[in-house]
Amino acid sequence: MTATDKPSVLFVCVHNAGRSQMAAGFLSALSAGAVEVRSAGSAPAAQVNPVAVAAMAEVGVDIAAEQPKVLTSDAVQASDVVVTMGCGDACPYFPGVRYEDWVLDDPAGQGIEAVRPIRDEIRGRVVGLLDSLGVPVVAS
Template sequence: MSESRPSVLFVCVHNAGRSQMAAGFVRALSGGAVEVRSAGSMPAEHINPAAVEAMAEVGVDLRGEQPKVLTEDAVQASDVVITMGCGDACPYYPGKRYEDWKLDDPAGQGVEAVRPIRDEIRTRVEDLLASLGVTAVSVPSNR
């Protein structure tokens, strides 16, 4: 069997802001070295437009993403589960690495308020990748 990539699942309530930004950063910064999923306990209909705009500013395109419902299969298939305020809705499985990232919720916020949340998520994702032994690649900026 070939060496498998580490897999990470980001979970928040609506899967429309924080978890989507984190997943976008993992996809961009890992260069495909990490399998990434995101989901919500109560997914919204659309991704937060301010989160899409804030990520586009740093060269990460979330326009094609959709909020997804959290499933037990997604948790079981992931090595690391990062929760962002999903409370008791997050299933727990022994043997998984769990982290809870306390982050402000970008819901209903403008892009100015979302930028510092985005930057905090990027820092945490870079630390997460380092802990997985993955060297972050540079993300081109579209500015």
């Protein structure tokens, strides 16, 4: 990564429908475009979890237009940081890529009351990730 390149982060979970979509939404919003954001799943769902969409809308982050995407080796190789959220061994490993594993409850099948604390924990972790990348958090 050169000084003129913006850092890139890939969030990976199994279905790319909840945790990884919420994390990508927060990273996009809180970095104001200073970070290239990707998300993917090892077995993508048909759509983003509507409860995750509703939970994010409560805090002013719109992920309604997002679609789950399949995880590719190219996406991993093109990322400076890969954050996994329960994708297990399905996540390809490449030397030189920084990996973090975030252990979070899966919002699948949960009601909004159960998803809010997951959302809030993801936001806190995204703020920490931005700090580690030297990217200031914009007000949100």
